[in-house]
Amino acid sequence: MSEMTPQERGDLVEMLLPQAAGLVVDVHDGSAQDIQERLRGLSRHELEALAVVLAGLVDPDRSLGEALRWVDFDERGEPLRRTPARTVVAVREAASAMPCGRPSVRVDEVAVSRALAPGGGEVPLNQRERRLAVQVGIRRGMTHAQVGERLGMSVDAVQRSWERWKGKGLPVRSVA
Structure with missing residues (x-):
């Protein structure tokens, strides 16, 4: 626009x-x-x-709870239980807590899972998705060689990626 x-x-x-x-x-x-x-x-x-x-x-100064007050069911049609932490936060605050940027730098967790699946073929991953795929693959019990083969990476590159992540002490997200 x-x-x-x-x-x-x-x-x-x-x-x-x-x-x-x-x-x-x-x-x-x-x-x-x-x-x-x-x-x-x-x-x-x-x-x-x-x-x-x-x-x-949408008024960005309304709370998420107010903005979504009409929603009284979850994705399965079950009655929704509201949690205070989610309903008190203003839309503006929730937006500032969300990562923003180009879609190309976001993580497609479905692509990560497909890339790690046996016979999944070559699934294009951006840098952040590749890092996540290494973490998830190792956490799932795959060897460095298996992860490298599925992601088109050398064993050394997989090991370096894994060691860098462990060295930061950050939690690893799980991808089903």
Whole structure:
């Protein structure tokens, strides 16, 4: 959206407000199919703009609990138990606690699991995913050679990565 003029951005927002409102209603009262149908007709550019419009509808100084008060069930349809730590934090505070940056530097844990799976083929991993894959592979009991083979790394590179991580004393995330 940065290549658009202010007038073009304003026109796009005006065009997407009904879609944003419709998506809000679909999420609250509709079905997964309703949501899919609404989003299916939008281009990637429009979807990105829609995310910005929806974010503009949220007050960042409200607590997460207030923002999600209408949600009273979990992903399995079971009644939701709210935890005070999650409900008191403001949206703005939760955002500052989240890592931000380019999607390319985020970790795709599914890709990490696939890369470590037998016969998983060559799964492209970024640097952070490769580091995580080494940690997870070793923690799963794989040898340095097995991890290296699955990730396309030398045994020495796997050992160096593992030793650097152990030397930092940081916890290793688990990937199912």
